[in-house]
Amino acid sequence: MASSLTDGFGLAGEQEAQRHRDTQHPLPHRPRAEHIFHEVPRTLGHAACAAAGAKPALALRKMEERKLVRSQHGSRAQRYEHRMAEAYSITAQQQAALAVLLLRGPQTASEILSRTERLAKFADVEDLRHCLDRLIQRDAPLAVRIPKGPGQREDRYMHLLCGPVDVDAIAAQRGADAGGNSGGAMADRIAALEARVEALEEVIRQLGG
Numbered sequence: 001m002a003s004s005l006t007d008g009f010g011l012a013g014e015q016e017a018q019r020h021r022d023t024q025h026p027l028p029h030r031p032r033a034e035h036i037f038h039e040v041p042r043t044l045g046h047a048a049c050a051a052a053g054a055k056p057a058l059a060l061r062k063m064e065e066r067k068l069v070r071s072q073h074g075s076r077a078q079r080y081e082h083r084m085a086e087a088y089s090i091t092a093q094q095q096a097a098l099a100v101l102l103l104r105g106p107q108t109a110s111e112i113l114s115r116t117e118r119l120a121k122f123a124d125v126e127d128l129r130h131c132l133d134r135l136i137q138r139d140a141p142l143a144v145r146i147p148k149g150p151g152q153r154e155d156r157y158m159h160l161l162c163g164p165v166d167v168d169a170i171a172a173q174r175g176a177d178a179g180g181n182s183g184g185a186m187a188d189r190i191a192a193l194e195a196r197v198e199a200l201e202e203v204i205r206q207l208g209g
Contacts, residue, residue, distance in 0.1 A: 060080055109128050113128045144158055
């Protein structure tokens with residue numbers, strides 16, 4: 001009986017001592033699995049957003065160094081305005097033409113005219129061509145004319161803001177693309193006509209039977 005009481009007191013004392021040790025030296029917190037699954041995507045999302053936001057910020061800093069943009073500190077956020085006209089000494093019309101060339105790649109004069117109508121005013125397509133010629137004839141050209149290739153009716157224009165380009169290679173490639181597109185369209189038309197002929201033949205067989 002005395003032994004049982006002693007054992008009981010000893011077990012209770014050990015348990016109390018363990019609780020004291022846990023209080024003084026707590027084990028590190030182990031998050032539950034569902035908490036991990038919620039926290040990891042959120043952390044990765046923040047990292048992805050930060051990386052995505054860093055790319056435009058880096059581009060803007062580089063453009064600011066080249067005097068192409070200027071930052072303006074507002075009450076809520078930092079804003080930027082372009083300074084392309086001042087940096088390259090170009091007119092509003094020339095700026096509009098370069099803007100659509102940057103956005104859409106090589107285009108005809110007619111295409112550029114229709115796409116710049118909200119950016120600048122041109123009297124007609126010849127006025128636009130004169131504007132493009134001035135960009136081409138600069139000491140450091142900002143645009144180039146690409147001669148029309150097979151299957152094309154007009155010359156095209158391309159900006160040179162990223163450096164010189166191989167005009168002959170671009171013209172040849174666009175001509176090949178135009179030829180491939182026309183050939184594919186013809187093949188589609190032939191396939192559609194063959195399908196219609198087969199359907200008519202089937203109707204005739206049914207009527208004859």
